[in-house]
Amino acid sequence: MDEPTLSEHEGIRYLHFNTEWIQGAMEIAEPAKLVLEYTAQMMAWLLFVPPPREPQAIGVLGLGAGSLARFCLKQTNCTVVAVEWNPAVTAICQTWFKLPTSSRMLIAHEDAAQWVADPVQRGVCPVLMVDLYDAQAQGPVCDSVEFYRDCRAVLGERGVMVVNLFGNHDSFPRNMANIEAAFEGETALVLPEIDAGNRIVLAFRGMSPQVEPQLLLARAEEVERQYGLPARKWARSWLGLTRGTQD
Template sequence: MPTRTTPAAADQPNLSESDGIRYLHFGTEWIQGAMRIKAPGELVLEYTAQMMAWLLFLAPPKEESIGLLGLGAGSLTRFCLKHTRSPLAVVEWNPQVTAVCQMFFRLPASSRLSVHHDDAAVWVADPQRAGSCPVLMVDLYDASARGPVRDSVTFYRHCRRVLGEVGVLSVNLFGQHESFDRNIENLRVAFDDRIVLLPEIDAGNQIVLAFSGPSLGITPAQLLARAEEVESQYGLPARRWARALTRHTVNGILHF
């Protein structure tokens, strides 16, 4: 299994700021994360908000953890700490990214937060992680920021095992990159074709949800009602996501 132990020069974190927003980079112009300086709990980048679309199908876990593979600028970590009471397990291979998040991106110290400095592929492959995170958000990009650095069928199968009997995986893909079709096929294989795609956003990101557990059959009205709850509670554009997902309707039922 491939591992990474020493950050390359291109993976050294650095910062930029514009219009009150601080950005994280890995030695290139590609943005790896962002924080509004006066509102650090806000999800600045649209794709990070879409990563939370699992809320349409699951409530935040009470005992098991929300898993995040890839820390970035800590946006999703800060959001989940603020809006849920779930424990958070973050996997970030580069300790320098964690240090930068603590110093410049207000990554809080919390008894609910554990950061594991490990290769995500190694972390999910550990049998002891099975069933530990019914929610898993995967955002694994290097300095080139064009395609995920972990995307094999084996990797996604291990992610499914981490979800346990009932869970949702959200993955950040880049629709305009050659890796996109490979990732979709690998996710289909690993999750028995139980995946749905949210619409690609202007920046090119496309979020994919994958499901473990019993098949879901719900009406568009039920999904929209849940979306209204999510939008009210978390301030996320959940009704927009729900409307996009209604394209999966078959005989008046949405299947996931």
């Protein structure tokens, strides 16, 4: 298993897997803040669906430094199910990244591909955030059509899968093709690539993200007010792409 290691700089604590690649980050003074831009973008599902209610949960494949789990626990009343194959990552998150011990925080130490393939998980997470990288961080470790089809099943009849990809890596077109095949032609939205190279993809099941521009902007204002996320920027980007122009 990859060995988790730490570094700190200017009040930010970083998680690595014994390489220079950053696997997650936390602002020490404000642990629930989403430090890395791509982690904030992974919350863009809030523009389209509300946080799930019991007995359903928010799913996180790949715990990393626990950023998404901490944010969701603080900002929503949802249960968060994190799937992390390496118990050492969980231990370091609890010790050094202030991952809360809570009845709403469930951690499964399993291979993510096996977890989503288990029929028991069908429909348990209408929101599923997928961020699965190894020590080299060059492409997702799970990216087959079968994997994404199983993720779609975890959503149930209606939901959103959010995936962290790298736009400038040769894995990107393969992942996009596999997501589109697994979701059987349903809509996928892609946020513009950020400076670090990440591209966040949202794939929808049983719903359409195509709404009136004013409704989307109004929802973005509400998400920005309630969660402190730059949602209007995301909405304008999508509306710009829809018009065939850059925002």
